[in-house]
Amino acid sequence: MALHKKKPAALGIDLATTQESSSHGSIQVSDDSQFVTLSLASGASAKVLLYGATVVSWKIQDRELLWLSSASALDGSKAVRGGIPLVFPVFGPPPAGTAVEKLAQHGFARTSKWNLLGRAEDEEGSVRVEFGLSSDSLDEETKAKWPYAFGLIYSVTLRENTLETKILVQNPGSEAFDFNVLFHTYLRIPDVSTIGVQGLNSLTYRDKTLGGSEHQESSEVIKITSQTDRVYKSAPDAITVSESDKPLYTVTKTGLNDVVLWNPYSDGVEKIGDWEPKEGYKNMVCVEAGSVASWQTLEPEATWEGGVVHKAHL
């Protein structure tokens, strides 16, 4: 069966038999129907788990660019520890007294089984796959905790040096809802002690390691030397992770307001059961683009879109 579909439909497709190739790339569904692999003739690839629509690998040639814990569950029993989990409709612990209060930390998108909608029209030199999740496909327990009508279309586009993740949020219901959304990208880095993060200077940030107090960033190049968990508000669209003066990654967001910078460091990883190897904090930094410092409100019949392009400078 061909994967190609012109328009995303509400129904999934027969995952067991899908495979498609073109001159510049291919899309393949694993035998157990749990993963979709995108590959380009140029040597780039990405692997997406249907559970959470979580990108668990992004490679250029044989070089892995995302950090994934070796102890992460990949069987749908728990959110993935690493890769790019998708946070929706709440970021962090749900605040009491809000419509999301019964949900788990970071919401249900990362712990729901998504439908593979198919391959979207792609431009030369890229492959793109779309995934869908809607109120109709949520399990009853989750639906009861957040009873809004919604539709999500998540697209993952692989190009030679970039991986783009984009989400469309739809409100087909008659009631407005508030949401947060965030791409929780675990970037793989050679050594946390030698990298710097640029693009956040002079912004106000909420420091979650200091009880959520607000501070102003004063570093042109942010070094990570201890546990770091900050929400930078109204951030510019391009953030760069460099090693000395050499850029490693540029994360460019569209339609998203904020950037979260997270590294749990040596003390933080001790409290994270599925974090292995513990020393792995040295090889990752989360640069998470999202809209999380304030709620996005989606009116009935309205749609909202936001996305991130992760570029690797090789």
Ligand SMILES: O=P(O)(O)OC[C@H]1O[C@H](O)[C@H](O)[C@@H](O)[C@@H]1O
């Ligand atoms: O352990 P998780 O639920 O996956 O959350 C992992 C991390 O996500 C974000 O980066 C938050 O800012 C952190 O406070 C949180 O610890």
